[in-house]
Amino acid sequence: MAPQPDWEHLQCYAGSITAADFERLLQQVYVPDGSWRQWISLTPAQATITPHQGALSIILPLAPPGSPVKTPPRFWKERGQRSPQPGKPLAGLRIAIDPGHLGGSFAKMEARWFEIGHSRPVEEGEMTLIVAKLLKQRLKAMGAEVWLTRSKNGATTSLRPDKLKKEAAASLQEEGAPLSSTRLQFEAERLFYRVGEIRNRARLVNAVIRPDFVVCLHFNAEEWGDPERPTLTDKNHLHLLLSGNISGNELLHEDERYTMLVKLLGGTHHEELGASEAVARSLAAATGLPPFIYHSANAIPASSNPYLWVRNLLANRLFECPVVYCEPYVMNSRPVFNRVQLGDYQGQRNVGGFSLPSIYREYADAVAQGLADYYGRAAN
Numbered sequence: 001m002a003p004q005p006d007w008e009h010l011q012c013y014a015g016s017i018t019a020a021d022f023e024r025l026l027q028q029v030y031v032p033d034g035s036w037r038q039w040i041s042l043t044p045a046q047a048t049i050t051p052h053q054g055a056l057s058i059i060l061p062l063a064p065p066g067s068p069v070k071t072p073p074r075f076w077k078e079r080g081q082r083s084p085q086p087g088k089p090l091a092g093l094r095i096a097i098d099p100g101h102l103g104g105s106f107a108k109m110e111a112r113w114f115e116i117g118h119s120r121p122v123e124e125g126e127m128t129l130i131v132a133k134l135l136k137q138r139l140k141a142m143g144a145e146v147w148l149t150r151s152k153n154g155a156t157t158s159l160r161p162d163k164l165k166k167e168a169a170a171s172l173q174e175e176g177a178p179l180s181s182t183r184l185q186f187e188a189e190r191l192f193y194r195v196g197e198i199r200n201r202a203r204l205v206n207a208v209i210r211p212d213f214v215v216c217l218h219f220n221a222e223e224w225g226d227p228e229r230p231t232l233t234d235k236n237h238l239h240l241l242l243s244g245n246i247s248g249n250e251l252l253h254e255d256e257r258y259t260m261l262v263k264l265l266g267g268t269h270h271e272e273l274g275a276s277e278a279v280a281r282s283l284a285a286a287t288g289l290p291p292f293i294y295h296s297a298n299a300i301p302a303s304s305n306p307y308l309w310v311r312n313l314l315a316n317r318l319f320e321c322p323v324v325y326c327e328p329y330v331m332n333s334r335p336v337f338n339r340v341q342l343g344d345y346q347g348q349r350n351v352g353g354f355s356l357p358s359i360y361r362e363y364a365d366a367v368a369q370g371l372a373d374y375y376g377r378a379a380n
């Protein structure tokens with residue numbers, strides 16, 4: 001489902017990075033298991049990139065050590081390229097907000113829905129959209145231009161699972177999974193909401209909105225089991241995700257190698273780290289949540305900040321600009337479930353003995369504050 005990579009396009013990054021920085025980003029952020037060496041070799045003067053087995057190499061000239069690097073061609077501005085105005089810390093910024101998931105009639109299909117008895121259903125796609133609309137008002141008030149990748153529940157792509165049966169069969173075959181009609185349907189649905197939908201949002205971001213950065217909004221969850229008899233938990237936590245940590249197996253896919261290089265050579269990591277650090281600080285202060293800790297190989301720490309992790313998601317790799325990807329709150333923790341039951345409201349309410357704002361406003365206020373802290377400061 002990925003478009004054919006245009007490897008010659010990488011030539012536009014000639015002279016925009018030194019070999020030392022290229023290697024540091026590959027080894028510490030994007031492909032820390034070192035398997036990039038099968039595809040890329042570096043000398044101080046050039047990178048030799050193999051597009052795919054048997055193809056002619058792409059030779060990318062690198063910036064000589066110690067000399068100034070060229071700014072790579074890109075549609076987004078760094079923090080240092082703009083000057084905030086007094087009272088309008090986000091003036092001149094173009095921001096896309098991506099409310100995670102589809103919600104509405106697709107919430108059950110995408111397994112982002114549960115309810116307890118006659119409770120208000122907990123639907124991540126609906127919840128992220130409420131936060132997105134509140135966040136948009138706050139960012140606009142601080143001077144930014146703001147777009148949402150979706151402004152209602154549902155899909156932005158015209159693809160649907162019944163149009164993806166051929167792709168689903170191919171994908172199951174590649175995994176070596178047995179073909180049954182149930183598995184085929186399940187895989188076609190996954191390709192629709194997880195792949196086709198995200199690819200369309202990336203097209204909107206990279207070709208239409210072309211923002212300075214994207215804020216991806218999510219709510220986290222622990223395994224809840226049966227969505228009509230979900231397990232509630234005492235665990236509640238926060239983390240943010242940066243793009244990278246691609247495994248050797250993932251790197252076997254030509255489109256993953258290509259989009260990783262576009263992301264790396266575009267110079268997004270530095271801004272992702274700075275903006276995510278500021279938003280992690282404000283979200284942690286507002287929510288009091290402890291950091292989530294990954295115990296699997298699919299994420300690595302981004303820095304000494306315990307809230308920041310690097311993980312290879314389609315939804316942060318395909319966006320060619322920096323991404324601030326938020327994963328606060330465990331939806332099936334008891335306190336979060338109770339707050340979701342109250343819906344959105346102004347001011348404070350008593351929640352289990354604590355006077356609290358609506359969970360949606362707490363989330364939106366904290367993200368807006370973090371972005372103002374980061375982009376409102378003059379860069380040094």
Ligand SMILES: [Zn+2]
Nearest residue numbers: 100124218219
């Ligand atoms: Zn999510």
